[in-house]
Structures are given as structure tokens and as C-alpha cells.
Amino acid sequence: MLFGGTDVGSLTAQAVLLEDGRITGYRNIRVLPNPVESAKKVMGELLEEVGVSPDDVVIFSTGYGREKLVEDGFAKEHVSEISCHGRGAFWLNPAIRTIIDIGGQDAKVIRIDGNGNLANFVMNDKCAAGTGRFLEIQARALGLTLDELGEMTFKASNPVAITARCSIYAETEVLHYMQRKFPKEDIAAGVNRSMAERIYYLARRVGVEREVTLTGGVAKNRGVKHELEKILGVKFVDLGVDPQIVGALGAAIFAMEKYGGE
Amino acid sequence: MSLSKIHEIASTLENEYVEKWRSEGNAVVGHACIAMPKEVAEAVRILPFRLRGAGNADTSTADSYLSRYNCSLCRSCLELVLNGSYDFLDGLVRVRGCDHWMGTFDEVQHAKNPEFMHYFKVPHLVNGDTLEFFSNEIKRLKEAFENRFGVEITEDEIVRYAKVQDEINEKMREFYRLRFKKPRFYGSDAIAVVVARESLPSEVFLQLLESAMAEKKKVDFRAKVLLAGSPLDEIELIRKIEEMGALIVAETTCFGGGSFWNMAEYDGSEIYDFLAAKYLNNLKICARMFGEYAFRKNFIKSMAVEAEVDGVILQHNKFCDLFGIENAKLRMDLEKDGIPVLVLEKEYASTADIGRIKTRVQAFLERLKR
Amino acid sequence: MNEIPGLVKRGSEILRTIEKIGKYSKSELEGLARLTGEIQGHTILSFLDKRHGDAGLYFLKNVLSKHVNEAVKAKEKGKKVILIPFNFPPELIHAFENAVPLTTEMMSTMGALALEGEGEPYWDYAMSLGIPDYVCSSNTTALGSMLTAMKGLEIAPDAMISACPGACDANSKIHEFVAETLNVPEFMLDKMGDGVFDYELYRKLFLNMVREIEEFVGEEIDEDRIVKVIENGNTCTELYWELHELKKHSPCPVPNMFTMLSCGTRFTMWGRDEAVSMFEKLLEVAEKRLKRGEYPAEREIARSLWVYTGYYIDLYDLWLWMEDNGITYLTDILNSGGFPQIYEVFTKEDALEAIIKTSWDYQMTRQMGAENMGLRWTEDFIYLAEDLNANCAIYCGHHACKQSQAVFRILRDGMSSKGIPVLKLDGDAWNRRITSVSVLQEMILDFVQNVVAKKRRRRRGSRR
């Protein structure tokens, strides 16, 4: 029996397959306009790749559209992204107690106990400055790819202060700096730093207990990661997988735990 | 049957009973807080009608008066006043609730200048001095009614209606207890009941309540939750939360449990002093009363224990200072005492917000391992 | 996790350094100021600007620094520190031998002065406690600074006073939060409206509070001491009104920053000798300027009334910049809302009655605690505008101050009916994240040039 999980976000969708307690495959795509379609597509492609029929898999869904997927029978059950990120990270490394997940639309700080159960969480309820979308908008204004944006932290000598909290106003700030001919690296590094600061204050609300890991797309931004480690005073544990698939993995684990027998 | 009637009343503003009441030549006055001593108005058949947003999320006219930093519930109510939805009222009692309401009434006056708007002053502290002041304020309210409506309000009649209120409060407590151990109603039903109470003549409400209590519903849930925070008449929101399995079995907001749970019964003493003590002491459940935080925390905790809840949801409207700050403190303290807490910040009546809310509630249920 | 430096500690250190400032030359000063960081440097230098004579330095040394350092040293001397809000007359506490007032807003102001990033770290700290981001930043910053003030420092307050119930929920609520968190007693007032009964209640609560403080401090207020405090206050009041008279001249001989210096003094040292000297200095400098006809710009274009609060700290020399551009900052709510009076007092009872009246009519309490705050606010400012001959009004305040925002429409309609245009800024007096100073400057210039000065008039009119 195989177990699968799908996680649809605002920007990307993932699918993961588990067999005998091992990840047999995963896939990560950009979302389609409709989340249900995204989940079906990413899981469909993965199943095809692995050569398994959908009937042989128990799928749990998480992320956007998770209930819809259950309603139309594609997934057996749905679990919130918060629990899934917690469970996925814990499964990969049982020393983990705190997961910071930063996606396109939201950021969450998740605390789990010694059994991998959800102990507490916060999600950014506030202005969006602490989400991946913020980075996307600024990267565009800077004319950088997301990959390049992250690297700039290591090239900057004097990061600028990005003070606006709203991403749209921050974009103007970025443009102003560019028009005043500040080095791109310094502006980009300022963007990464201000992002890390937002997350820091979110994290303080539930407290950060070691070990800590960073998941979601923003974990791929090395600059933000570095700044966050600095400000939190911790070293993130690398889970050894693509940080974007942790949510989908968690869903698959829930499926396995519930329907895996024994 | 009665329950569905109650839901109908809670989802509209002017209901058939109010229409009938008016057609019989009786007055209706709007107010905005549970500090309003109902019996003073009812003694001369003035119906106190509590202003609410009735699920209205469109505030485009109100927004050119109030700012976007004002609580969306107030903006929603102002919109309804400005667009004529509250024209069935014969006047307003500007009850000193929170600052957002003060600003709202200032704007009502600026934009509409209603013929009757009495400022009813409610202190923020409870002590001998404020009680004496408040007792006099209630007398001034009585005089304002007398002058405006050409009536005479006797103490005997006030006492009579105080006893009616006692009866309703007792029934309400009984009704709430039906939800505690083996819940027979949804939280959305309970909210509809309390909202209806604020929109009906007492006699009518009492009858509806009694027959509603005889009904039995089959109730599904994953976890039992207590709801606290800012005033809430959004039945739709509660329904959505309950659909996810978080059954609201108790709540301490001022539309709900807070409006009657701690209300004292008439003890035969001087009526105005009694009313002052009754309403001001009960008001300690609201974050607008300063120096009474411990009272509120204990109220929530004791109800949580009695109702055997699994966790507490603290909600507030965006831009609500009182409950926003209160909830931050409550979250810390309740969690410290081992009660799991979810803080929900929302815009009044926003159906669009529902996705965000659902994710949080689901995760909260998972945290409760339900 | 990293911790924020205690505010009072940092602030008092910087201020103690500033106390030595008299000895340095101008260029040395500039060098030193730059060392404190870009923003702080600007700010400190703007205090010391030559148009202020020695008033700016005197304020930093004898008002702000003294206020803070007396609180810092209170414990050593066995005195109690009582945290008061800006809308409470500090003279009551000065009347005690064994108690020292510390004004919360002064701490946040110091944060803005002393620290890189101004008040922002304290705002962020409050966020991390779960305080919603929409609570007025004045209070949010104050909360952060009050709670972090204790870090590594001797200065946990012994008690708090809240004068805001009835005037501002957000403020009262934040005070409650802090009192609960620090577990210190809180003495409270309540203002219900403008009527005689409301005053009666307020008076009773106030007298009760005085009794409670006396018990808490373990000292009965001494008659001579409190009478002296009121008399000092009277002298300040006289000087304050003289300064007000000077503002009627155009161009205005009173530098923009003096508004802040005088309300900063009002909030901290009123009733003390230092306050008297401060006002004497302000007046001396202004009179000299009047005699010499000094004004930084060629012409005074705008005489602006700030209808709410201005910038508590001269971030990026905003006030100097305004003056250089011919924009006079006449006054604002904090400086004028109190309309101070002279009291004839002989006994302790008289003195207390005087302080109660002052407190009742104090800036902010007077407007926000009024029966109809929109109307009271508007009346007060129309009066001031006419009295001071203002030709425009500027609204700025704290991000998300629902009090003033809720009734801004009423104010604007009222001012417009008197022909006074109003500019609404969405800036924040403590948090430049809301709107950066350069954007504010742009908005002020746009408004002043186009609406007030009507800089560009089309020569031949429209083609139409």
C-alpha cells in the first residue's frame, strides 16, 4: 500500500508518496488557477512517474482546497497545513521542536512536543510583510530572480533599511533607493533582513525551542535564512529534503499512520 | 419551530414583533451596550433595541465619516444608521461603551442629528463613588425618557420589569447549561437567541425562549470550545466554525453569556441603587472596565471548567483596542494555566475571511487532538 | 533570542553624555552627534541649532535628563517611582518628598531619541507579546518601552497612574496590561463628560487617589511644598501665555521646536524650578528673535496649526526644515489643549483643587474625554486658529489613533467652514515605518505651496 500527500499553496503545489516508511517520490509544480486541479495534476504526474495507479494510494490533502479534494473523493481526509508541517518535520528529524514555515501567502511558527504533536502555533495575521509574496514583489522591482535575491545578502556591504511594512509601499521604497543609485546588493539585502525581522517577532510570540527548522519556499532564500539564524541565535536543522515538500510529506504520514495497519 | 423563528429575528433588523409593537403606538429606542438598564425603558413600554451590524459588510458611506482604523462593527452599524435601516427607531441612547462607539455617535450626530439622542454615562471603574454617580445617571435616563415621550416612569413599574428581567436571566442560564455537558444546541443557536433577546419585547422573547428550549437538536462535534472576546452577532461565522467540529458550548461575550450570567436578582432595595450595582457589576465582564482583568479571567476560567471545554477561542474585530489587548494578555495567562487558546482576529461579517479562519480552527482542533 | 537593550538605561546614558555637551565646540559636537548614529545625530543637533539659543541644550540637560535620571536614582534614595501618562499633571507627584514621576511618553520619546531605529524596537517587542498591530503606536511603543525599561535596570516603577479611562481606551488598556504584567498597583481616574456631575465624580476619584498615593508613598503631602509647586506652575503659566502672545507676530519669532520644548516641560517638570527657568529661556530667545526680526526663511508662507500631535522628536530635523521653508509650527494639541490657568492657593486643599481642575482640563483629557470629542476638538482649534492667525491646519498623529481618526471628518468640516484648509498626514510621531519623513515633507510642501500659498496662479486663466 502507498500513501500520498498533496499540499497546494498560493504559488506552488507538491505531492509526496510514501511506501514502507520511505519517500518513494515527490513532485513540485507551479499552481494552476484552481487548487483542486493543481493537486490532481501534481499527484497525477507523480503517480505516472512512479507508475502507480491512483486506486492503490491513500491520499491525504492539505493546503488550499484540501476539503474540496475530500469532497470529490480524490483525497481520503484532509489535515491543516500547520499540523502537516509539524508532522513532516518531526518524521524527518525527531529532535525538531519548532518549525518556521514561510510560504507565499502566510508565515507560521509551529511548535511540536516530544511526540510530534502540535503544541502551539501562530500564523501571521498582520500586514503581509512577512510572507514570500513580499519577496516576490521586491525581487520584481529589483529586476532579480528569487534565487538571486537571496544571494545578495552575501554580496552586500551596507544593507539599506526597508522600513515600510506594507509590501506595496516597500516596493516604492525599493524603487526610490534604485533611483538614488544605491547598490542593488544593498537594497536586496535590506529586503531580506526586513523579512527576517518580521518573522522574528512572530516567532517570539510562541517562543522558539530547539531544534528549529525552516520550511516552505522561502527556506530556499539563503539570505533570509542567514538573517533569521542570526537574529534568532539558532542554526536551522537541514531536513535533507526539498523544504517545500514538508507539508505534503506530513499529509502522507498522517495517511500512513491512520491507514497503514498495525 | 421557535428556534427557526429566533434565527429569523436574529438575521433581520426590524422584525414583525417590533412592527406590531410600533403599530400599537409604543416607542423603540436604539442603544449599543449591555449597560443599558432595560427595565427603565420597558416600564413605559419603550423597547430597548440593541444596535448591531446584522451581517452587513458594506460600509462605503460610513467610511467617509469614520476612518479605516475604526472597528468594522461600528462602521457597519453607522452605515445602517446612515442608509435608513434604523429609521424605525424613535431615538438613540448613546450608551458610553467603547471609544469607537463614542466616535460613531459623534458622527451620527454630525451627519444625521437625530431628534432624540441621550448620552447615558457609564463609568469605567466600580467603586462607591462611581456607583453613586451611575445611580444618578439612571435617574437622568428615566427623566430623559419622560421628557421625550411625555410619560411618567414609576418605581413600581421598574421593579415589575426588573423581575421580568430576572426571570429571563434565570431561563437564559438554564438554557446555557443545556449546552454544557451533553450539548443539545449549537453555539449558533445560542447566539441567535441572545441576539433575538436584544430585539424583542420581553414577553415575546420569554415565550419564544421557552418553546425553543423544549426543542432537541442532534449535535455533532469534535471538540467543545468556549468563545470569548469582542461582541459578536455573526451567526454565520459561528456556524462555519462549528461545521469544522469546534462546538461552541459556552461563551462569555457581551451579546451572549456576558449579558446575563452574572446579573444580580432584584433584592428589594432602593431601585436605582440596585440597578446601578446590577449593571455596573455585570459590566466587569467587558474589557472596557479597568482594573477588573482578574474578574474576567476568572469568569472565563470558571465557565470553561463548568462547561468542560477542550479549549478557548478568543476573537476580536480588527481595530478593537479593548479586546485586542485583552486577548493578548488572556492568551498568555490561560495558556500558562494549561488551557489551549486560539486568538482569531477578524473583520466584522467578512465572509471572505473565512478561509483564514478555517485553517486556524482546523489546526487548533488538531492541536486539541480531536 | 536577541534581546532589546533596556530603554531607560540607554536613554539615560546618552543623556548623561549630552550633559557634558556645553564644553564642546560646534564642530566637535557635530562629530559627536554623528557618532550616535544618523538619525540621532540629526535630532540632537537640531536641538542645539543656533536659532534655539541655549534653550535646546537646557531642555536636554535640565528637563529631560533630570527627569529620567531622578527616576533612575530614586531607588538609591529610597523614593518611589510613579509612572504617569502624559495626560496627568506631574506636579502632583512633585509635591511628594519621597516620590518621583516618570512620564511614560517621555520614555518612548527617549527611545526615539536614543536608539537606532527610534521607537520601532519597542513597537516590535509589543508585537511579539501579541499586541495587535493596529493599536495606536503611541501606546504600543510605550508598552514596549515600559516593559523593556526594566531590563538590566533599577527602574521598575512602583506604581502607575492612569488618567485615561473616559478619555482613551487604548491608553487605559495598555496601562492595565503593564500594571498586570509588572504586578504593581494602578491608580485610576474616570472622566465621563463635561457636566457638573461628571466633574464631581472626577474630583472625588482624584481626592481618593491622592489619599491612596499618600498611603502608598507613606507620606502626607506637605502644604508648603504643594503650594510652592502650584506657584511655580503659575509662573510657568504666565510665561507660557507670554510665549503664546509672541506667536501672534508674523513672521513668528517662536521657533517651531519650542512647542515641543514647552509641552515636554509641561509633562515632566511643571511645578519645579527647572520648568520656570526653561520657560524663561524660551521667552528670552523668542523675544530676542522678535527684536532682531529673525526668521529662517525669506517669508513666512504658512502658519500651521497641528491639530493633533506633531513629531515628538525632530526626526530628520523636520521642524528646522519647515522653518527653512517658511512654514511655522504654531502649536498642537499637546501644547495647547490644557489652556493652563493661574490659581490663587493658600492651603493644601486649595492646591489639590487646582491640580484637579488642571487635570480635568488637561491636553487630550479635555478633548478626548469631552461629551462630544469631535465638537470640542473642533471648537478648541477654531479658537486657536483665530487667536493665532493660522492659515492652515495639519493633522498628524499616531498610526491608528481611532480617537482622532473617528472624528477627523467633523474637524475638517468645521475648519473648512472657517476657511482653514486641513492637510491630513498618515505619518506617525514615533514610527517612521508608517510614512518616511521625506514623504511627509513632500506632502507638506505640496499642500503649503498649492493650497496655502497658491504658488502657481495661471496668468490668463483657463482656455475654457
Added chain:
Amino acid sequence: MFLGVDVGMRFTKAVLWDGKVVSAAIEETRGDMESVLKNLRGKIGDFEHCCSTGSGAGLVDFAEVKEDDVVCLAIAARDIVDADFVLDIGGQSITAISVDKDGNVIDFMRNDKCASGSGRFLEVMSSALGIAVEEIDEAASKADRKLSTTSQCAVFAESEVVSYVNEGESKENIIAAVCDSIAKLAVAQANRFGIGGRYTITGGVAKFKSITERIAEAIGGEYVEFPHPQLAASIGAAIVAEEEFGDV
């Protein structure tokens, strides 16, 4: 020939004027303004005198005069459509202006500090829905259900949109709701300022009928359409150049 250049937060607009619009061009505003201006000059042809306006007016080094955008908008409103009021909705702000008989500014008011009523917000939303800017009007006109939008913050509004997508709402209904919410903010701004009588709507967002119609309906009064509303400020700037240097 007079050139008016309006360097906005989102777009830089240039108009060549000779008593009427001779030619016009629009480019996205970028960090690298030199090339933006070079492209525009290339497209628009020769001019004698130039006036710049907008938030980046200072970046136009070949402009002999600079003028504030409120002034330019007032002039354009009076000269082109004879309006007493202007409601300008640009990339980042909403501005209400009252204009005297000669085209001078009487008073103006810019919006609250929040990006949600702005053109940039509309762009972010439409791209999240996969609707090209040009298709907004058409899509909105196909809406068959009114959705509520309450969130006043651009960023939250974005998650509302995602929320609606999840509920299976149609793109058309959602974009109509977005237009509605922008219109509502603009109307609140207009009413707060006191727009009445004859008014026009300018700025890039005024290109969308689905928004201007909603606004006009709510404000009432006499609405006059501004031809090429995005160019209004640059037209005003060009007229300023003409008045400064022309021999009228």
C-alpha cells in the same frame, strides 16, 4: 511643441502638446530611469520645452520646469473637460482635488496610508487571477454574483481572493468584487473630501469602466469622462510648459 512628462510610481507618461495632444507614450517606471526616458523621447518626437511632474519629476533632467501633480491634474481637468473636481486613482494613491474657474487648485486630499485602494493592488489581484489588465473590464462585466470584500488591506485582500478561488468562485465574480472594493475606497475618499458637481476621474485606474461606472453611480453629480485618463497629469504638465515658454 511642448512636452509634459509625468513620472509616476508605476508608469512614466509623456505627452507632446501643441494646443492639443500630438502624440503620447507610456513606459513602466523602473530603477533605471535614464533608459525609460530615452525610450519615451524616442517614441514621442521632438519638443522645444519640457515640464515634468509626478513623484519622480526630479529625475527628468531635461525638464526646464517641475510642477506638482495636483497642479497639473487641476489644469488638465479644467482645460480638457471643464471639471470642478478631480478624483485621481494612480498606482499607489487616490487624490481628490477641487479646481477653480481658472484651473488652479483650491484644495486637495490624498488617501489614507494603505495601498488597497490603488492601481497597484488591482494589478496584483488580476495577476493572481490570471486575468490580463486589458481584460479586466470584460471579465468584470460577466460577473453574475456579488461577492463581499471587506478586507481593507491589499495584502489581506489578496488572501481573500485566494479564499474565493478555493470556494470555487468564478474569476469574473472575483475580479468584479476587486473592482468594487477599489471603487468603494475611492467613493469614500471623494465623499470625505466633498466632491460634488462636475467632476472627472483620472489616473491609470480610470481606464477601467467597471470601476469608474461604479464610482460615478455612487457619487452622483455630473461625471465627465476624461479622454485617456492616464495621461491627465502629463497633459497638465505640457500645458504648464506652454504657459511658461509659449508665446500665448
